Amino acid sequence: MTAALSELGVTEFLTLARAGFLPRGLVTGSCVFSAGSQYDWTVATGEIKTLSQALRSARHLAIERMRQQAVQLRADGVVDVRLEVEHHLWRGARQVAKCVAVGTAVSFDSEHAPHALKNAPTLRLATGAPFDSDLSGGDFVTLLAAGYRPITVAMGNCVYGLDPRTMRNYRGKDDEIREYTTAFFDARELAMERLQHDLFAGWPRGTPDCPTGIVGMTVREETYGGSGASGPPIVEFTALGTAIAPLAPNDPRRQHTRVVPQVVVPLDR
């Protein structure tokens, strides 16, 4: 076996190794795309659909490219996926966003696995594709021990613009700005709804690997052009999490270790 590059710390590496997983290499995927100029954007309060769409496909492309690398490495899956988006202002008012997905490809090595896990089935998806997840190595192993396996990184986004003129109606008042509340509430919900929607579209009910839940979900928000931008505020909300499904009933990982919580007193620090 050739040497594999990984970002894993020693503890994380050993945790994975004890569960029979070895790193196959660092996998990345990226996508640079143009997100229009500020002058294209409307000032009305509402979703900017073209931008939402552009950012969504860019993210999916970055992840897809990362998956391709994992396939080439013949990995069973990718853990610790991070998805980063950087916004730049190029050539005057042109917005350019750079999307990078980085993760560590891992595969199950039955030679080095503990004896009880020798005949464990692969964690690849039914299509033969590797799984991916934004869980760390330690979390991944805990999840397996609890009887679940990761399926994929689930993602949804929504780009929303706000009308700055609304504020004129609220001069000198102690009050909720209802238009903005609704806008931000709606934008976050849309991001989360799309996450679910995309997941359901990929795995209709009854298909193998159909996810039963999402763990570690976060909703992040980023502004376009940053605080230096003139014009109406434009915000992107991104929901990200890992979709999980129960392990196969005959999977020995299920019985191997039952997670028993224990109260411990750490002596370091």
Added chain:
Amino acid sequence: MTDRHDDLPVHAKERLADMRERRLFTSDLSVSEFVLVREAGFDPIGMVMGVSIYQIAPQIPSLGNDEPGRELVATTKALYHARELAMNRMEEEAEELGADGIIGVRLTVNLSTDPNRVAWQQYRAWSKWSKQMGFRRPQGVNAGYWAGWAQLAQQQWTQYTQQMGWQQMPLAPWQRPTGQASYQLGVNTAEFIAIGTAVRHRTGEHYRNKKGKPFQSDLSGQDFWMLIRTGFRPVGFVMGNCVYYVPPRLLQCRARSSEELHWYTHALYDARELAIERLQDEAEDLDATGIVGVTIAEEQHSWRTNPWNIGNAALQTGEVIELFVIGTAVVPTDKGGELGKPVLVLSANDLVTEKPE
């Protein structure tokens, strides 16, 4: 059921209905939390949240010379109301999902919605950069200095890019997007967000509180497990706040002797006591036997009346402080148990070089 919650946006209802129908759960629990919540007999059923964007108009009272600071009742109510709105919406979402409770609630206030505050952050970023690059600070810093800083900063940046021989002038470091989103919605606006994970008991035990609402709690999955195992259950998230005004006169120390600023002390003391008293009243309303995990936050908000002097406004207009206390009210159950003997461990994890969890 859906008709009652007309406060929620359409997409919230769609998302929640979709989740119920598909029996998919979403959660922001970490894997360990997820495992522990299930161990405690609960299933996560969905991530829920509520938002409120609120404008707070600061009213600075004019006080006589012999008067100490006082509570700003209107502002206290406004800040309470803003949080309440966000939390109620989160609760409504949980009810739509048929939850028994919400755990891991995070109540955050995003103050970056105020352009003055954003400008102040930029100013600080610039002065740091300027110092690093060895630009000399202009002499005679006065009130007018603030208005002109952006121009001076731009001059320095132009000079710097020319020195470096760059063809194009990129955005200056202080103009680049920061990690946190900033919106510039308006002066004195803030965004209040409540996010948590709705849970339901697996065998349908009754866990709703006295008011028939799902309980809310800021306990992590670990804390929640420990609480349930030792025979307690959370009944609600209780909070109390108090906005207090301290006039500038009390902030200045004229005497040459060392002594306690007793009015200032009194103001903070009073504000804290008022906030905690309100917290206790809320817990008593829920028939709670105790409150766990109380945190007291002392926040100096940026509700300012003078936008041109945000750096040292405290000395001109006085200090506006909010004391905010929050905790989880609990009641005992009859299913108490022992946690087992604690085990001493010496972790071999390298806390310095490894990524923190």
